Amino acid sequence: MKPTCSVSCCKVTERSDEGDAFEVLAENYEFNNMDGQCLAFRRAASVLKCLPWVVWCLGATQDLPCLGQHTKEVMEELLQCGRSFEVEELLSDERYQTFKLFTSVFGVGPKTAEKWFCRGLRSFNDILTDPSIHLNRMQQSGFLHYGDISRAVSKAEAVSLRSIIDEAVHAIAPAAAVALTGGFCRGKEFGHDVDLIVTTPELGMEESLLPYVTDELKKQGILLYCDYQASTFDMRKLPNHHFEAMDHFSKCFLILRLEGSQVEGGLHCAEGDSRGWRAVRVDLVSPPMDRYAFALLGWTGSRQFERDLRKFARKERGMLLDNHALYDKKKGRSAKRLSCKQSREGCKAYQRGGSTGET
Ligand code: TTP
Ligand code: MN
Ligand code: MN
Ligand code: MN
Numbered sequence: 001m002k003p004t005c006s007v008s009c010c011k012v013t014e015r016s017d018e019g020d021a022f023e024v025l026a027e028n029y030e031f032n033n034m035d036g037q038c039l040a041f042r043r044a045a046s047v048l049k050c051l052p053w054v055v056w057c058l059g060a061t062q063d064l065p066c067l068g069q070h071t072k073e074v075m076e077e078l079l080q081c082g083r084s085f086e087v088e089e090l091l092s093d094e095r096y097q098t099f100k101l102f103t104s105v106f107g108v109g110p111k112t113a114e115k116w117f118c119r120g121l122r123s124f125n126d127i128l129t130d131p132s133i134h135l136n137r138m139q140q141s142g143f144l145h146y147g148d149i150s151r152a153v154s155k156a157e158a159v160s161l162r163s164i165i166d167e168a169v170h171a172i173a174p175a176a177a178v179a180l181t182g183g184f185c186r187g188k189e190f191g192h193d194v195d196l197i198v199t200t201p202e203l204g205m206e207e208s209l210l211p212y213v214t215d216e217l218k219k220q221g222i223l224l225y226c227d228y229q230a231s232t233f234d235m236r237k238l239p240n241h242h243f244e245a246m247d248h249f250s251k252c253f254l255i256l257r258l259e260g261s262q263v264e265g266g267l268h269c270a271e272g273d274s275r276g277w278r279a280v281r282v283d284l285v286s287p288p289m290d291r292y293a294f295a296l297l298g299w300t301g302s303r304q305f306e307r308d309l310r311k312f313a314r315k316e317r318g319m320l321l322d323n324h325a326l327y328d329k330k331k332g333r334s335a336k337r338l339s340c341k342q343s344r345e346g347c348k349a350y351q352r353g354g355s356t357g358e359t
Pocket of ligand 4: 182193194195283
């Protein structure tokens with residue numbers, strides 16, 4: 001039984017560098033505010049991605065969850081023709097292309113992209129030369145560092161940034177802990193940013209930690225952009241079961257200057273780039289120590305896994321899980337910590353059941 005189609009059959013073509021066919025469709029739904037359809041394709045993509053075998057005929061996917069009619073039609077096309085006409089049409093669609101370009105800028109979401117598109121703007125040059133367009137600070141930094149921050153961050157760069165933050169944190173709080181989370185924590189070799197959790201054993205102190213850290217980075221001359229959000233965490237509140245509601249811990253979204261001399265094996269830069277440094281997006285989050293496990297679980301991702309894990313907690317265990325806590329509805333109280341056994345069992349059951357149903 002030779003596979004007739006590459007990578008779980010969800011690539012646009014065999015040589016595709018356009019990315020997943022499903023991701024293109026999901027993205028287009030996102031651009032058009034059709035969240036339900038967007039999620040359906042993301043979910044289908046993750047079901048196919050985690051298969052230990054290659055899909056070679058549609059029949060083989062019969063018992064898999066989360067594959068709707070539309071998904072199956074696209075798969076059928078991919079299996080028969082090696083390409084999807086719907087996806088190809090989208091890839092050459094002006095609206096899709098423009099949204100894709102605009103939302104690739106740090107600080108630009110689908111709403112802003114839509115506003116600009118409706119004004120007839122189609123390129124970065126159109127935006128930057130239009131006197132009626134006012135960019136906010138985040139978007140200005142997004143354009144300024146566009147080349148660097150749209151380039152993948154390597155594991156070595158992430159490790160180096162972790163050390164830099166570690167040092168800055170320890171200058172203020174010697175007992176603090178800094179942990180790499182996000183995609184790198186899942187074993188990825190490259191990411192779009194570096195996610196770090198910073199916390200101290202002294203409860204309450206974590207709230208004031210980040211402003212000190214960013215001050216220190218500023219003194220070092222490596223803070224290129226900083227958006228700090230103070231904690232709005234209320235420990236009496238029950239976990240939220242809507243996934244997209246982000247957490248309430250103190251956090252900051254940064255762009256840092258990373259020197260090549262600080263990275264083992266050098267920077268992941270474009271060929272011919274002789275500056276010796278690059279800009280990197282870094283996220284810092286600072287939960288109280290007693291919420292550390294929940295924050296780590298939530299920030300490790302992927303987003304799809306988090307969504308499904310929360311659903312699993314709710315539907316299979318009668319519990320509410322978010323970045324702050326795990327609440328047992330039957331017992332009417334929160335778990336003090338995440339037991340390894342519990343989460344191991346949970347993950348096994350999750351894997352057995354696959355990723356099922358709605359959010
Ligand atoms: P991302 O950094 O967006 O994604 P990633 O690290 O999985 O992948 P990439 O390599 O592209 O960076 O988010 C990491 C996780 O953090 C994700 O599961 C969502 C979570 N998160 C929160 O829980 N709260 C927040 O406020 C933010 C910004 C992210
Ligand atoms: Mn990340
Ligand atoms: Mn990301
Ligand atoms: Mn991030």
